[in-house]
Amino acid sequence: MQATSEGMSLNSDVxxxxxxxxxxxxxxxxxxxxxxxxxxxxxxxxxNRLDSLLFSNLYSSALNELLETVFRxxxxxxxxxxxxxxxxxxxxxxxxxxxxxxxxxxxxxxxEKVQASDAEALYLEALFTEDEPDAGLGLLELGVDYGAxxxxxxxxxxxxxxxxxxxxxxxxx
Amino acid sequence: xxxxxxxxxxxxxxxxxxxxFSLHGSLRPQRSEEMNxxxxxxxxxxxxxxxxxxxxxxxxxxxxxxxFHAFAGKILDLVRGRSDLKVHVTTSSVVGWATRKFAxxxxxxxxxxxxxxxxxxxxxxxxxxxxxxxxxxxxQTKLTWRHERAILQRHGLEPGLQVADICCGIGDFAVLLxxxxxxxxxxxxxxxxxxxxYARKVATDFGIRGIDYVFGDASEMLLxxxxxxxxxxxxxxxxxxxxxxxxxxxxxxxKPGGRIYITNEKNSHCLGEPRSESIQRTYNxxxxxxxxxxxxxxxxxxxxxYLIDAGLEDIQMESFMVTNLDGDPQDFADxxxxxxxVYAGKMAVERGDSEEQIREFRQGFQDHIFAAKHPxxxxxxxxxxxxxxxxx
Numbered sequence: 001m002q003a004t005s006e007g008m009s010l011n012s013d014v015x016x017x018x019x020x021x022x023x024x025x026x027x028x029x030x031x032x033x034x035x036x037x038x039x040x041x042x043x044x045x046x047x048n049r050l051d052s053l054l055f056s057n058l059y060s061s062a063l064n065e066l067l068e069t070v071f072r073x074x075x076x077x078x079x080x081x082x083x084x085x086x087x088x089x090x091x092x093x094x095x096x097x098x099x100x101x102x103x104x105x106x107x108x109x110x111x112e113k114v115q116a117s118d119a120e121a122l123y124l125e126a127l128f129t130e131d132e133p134d135a136g137l138g139l140l141e142l143g144v145d146y147g148a149x150x151x152x153x154x155x156x157x158x159x160x161x162x163x164x165x166x167x168x169x170x171x172x173x
Numbered sequence: 174x175x176x177x178x179x180x181x182x183x184x185x186x187x188x189x190x191x192x193x194f195s196l197h198g199s200l201r202p203q204r205s206e207e208m209n210x211x212x213x214x215x216x217x218x219x220x221x222x223x224x225x226x227x228x229x230x231x232x233x234x235x236x237x238x239x240x241f242h243a244f245a246g247k248i249l250d251l252v253r254g255r256s257d258l259k260v261h262v263t264t265s266s267v268v269g270w271a272t273r274k275f276a277x278x279x280x281x282x283x284x285x286x287x288x289x290x291x292x293x294x295x296x297x298x299x300x301x302x303x304x305x306x307x308x309x310x311x312x313q314t315k316l317t318w319r320h321e322r323a324i325l326q327r328h329g330l331e332p333g334l335q336v337a338d339i340c341c342g343i344g345d346f347a348v349l350l351x352x353x354x355x356x357x358x359x360x361x362x363x364x365x366x367x368x369x370x371y372a373r374k375v376a377t378d379f380g381i382r383g384i385d386y387v388f389g390d391a392s393e394m395l396l397x398x399x400x401x402x403x404x405x406x407x408x409x410x411x412x413x414x415x416x417x418x419x420x421x422x423x424x425x426x427x428k429p430g431g432r433i434y435i436t437n438e439k440n441s442h443c444l445g446e447p448r449s450e451s452i453q454r455t456y457n458x459x460x461x462x463x464x465x466x467x468x469x470x471x472x473x474x475x476x477x478x479y480l481i482d483a484g485l486e487d488i489q490m491e492s493f494m495v496t497n498l499d500g501d502p503q504d505f506a507d508x509x510x511x512x513x514x515v516y517a518g519k520m521a522v523e524r525g526d527s528e529e530q531i532r533e534f535r536q537g538f539q540d541h542i543f544a545a546k547h548p549x550x551x552x553x554x555x556x557x558x559x560x561x562x563x564x565x
Contacts, residue, residue: 035201051386052387053387053395054387054388057234057235057270057395061236127245128242128246128281129242133242137242138237145270
């Protein structure tokens, strides 16, 4: 696992706070990695917020849902990279991971639901379905409940980037 | 900064007397089957109750959608299967995601309600938050700081420590701590959003940096264990109906070898000359009035017992008297006037006192002010300080 601090991304004007990466197979070797990574990163980025405890708790919840989604839906080989950025009250989480075309398509459909006009109804439907919850439920929750702006990018070498932009601190006030 | 001991694993329990099913800890399972034993316990608990069933998730720090889907889905099944059953879910505003996540249950059934546990935390909090009490709190701190500045050093506070000020109120004491003792880290926690808003504004206005003001419940803090060298909790055990719960938490967040510092009052020992009898009568009544609202404004001298019972060692205790001679007597008079406004003007009214009783009650405060401003008078407000060391 590698961590860097400070600096700007080559493709983002939002300052980067932390970057972590690990092999997707290592990440997916244990479900607890989602909880550990989200908890660790939430701690690291919450110290100078308006309310560090509230922020850390919310940030961890949001990031955990993203990581759990990637845990369930991802491609075969390569690294999972997690970059977290911040500008003012605006937080940006970027997860880059291996994704074949069907994987990317799954995310595309999930994002479509988040952006749909009846996203809230879709969220409730997914939340209370009799079946196992859909892998995209976490993304729907982020869009509907956290007001997150979610986007995906197709990258070279069979990879994709899932981006969540959040304004959590406004919600705590 | 969520406490690891809280976030590791989860537990549940059912209190039959209260018909309350509580979930604690962190719930982020991979598969819904991991929730089976919890769901069975929930079903068993509900089967034995009638009327309203309470679900308490105040101490549920984390919950993913797998867990929510299983747990909330079961609650919904249960109310749909039994027309006599109503469910109330109690969340905590300290856990940011909880209320809005569980609130969706209300949209799914009219027999489910969701509410935050907040308002009844401090019995007297609403009295103190209403009606311009903030300037008086600042004056109180100004007068007590004249004494505590030196007392704090005797109780072990020195620069460079990790310090927590629990129940920080409007945060002015934390600002003074920051200026005088330059702690390495200073966390100031309170359960009043309006007080914290004020505290942050003051810190910003005064250019004070480095104080981490956080919203939290002092009896169930989300701060990690064993991390502070010096934990202060001033004038707060006396306004809480279960002070031992707060002390347990102060002990938990304090490092082994660190110290817990508390201050409390014994209002019936407020004094003044002239007109001492009237003053004494009113402050005896203050003690009864607070007791009516499950608060103990007489707690000060009991501090030693509380600290010993909490398991602390090397207890140090002393008292000091804020008086009309501490600077401008008008400051002292302003404090007493604010007490009259809150105690006689609000609390006694809410208790149902008659006009005559309230008139007599008010008189003692006015006589205390008279003594404070009298050129040859003396008026005092005693405060007890106690600290103890957490065993290593």
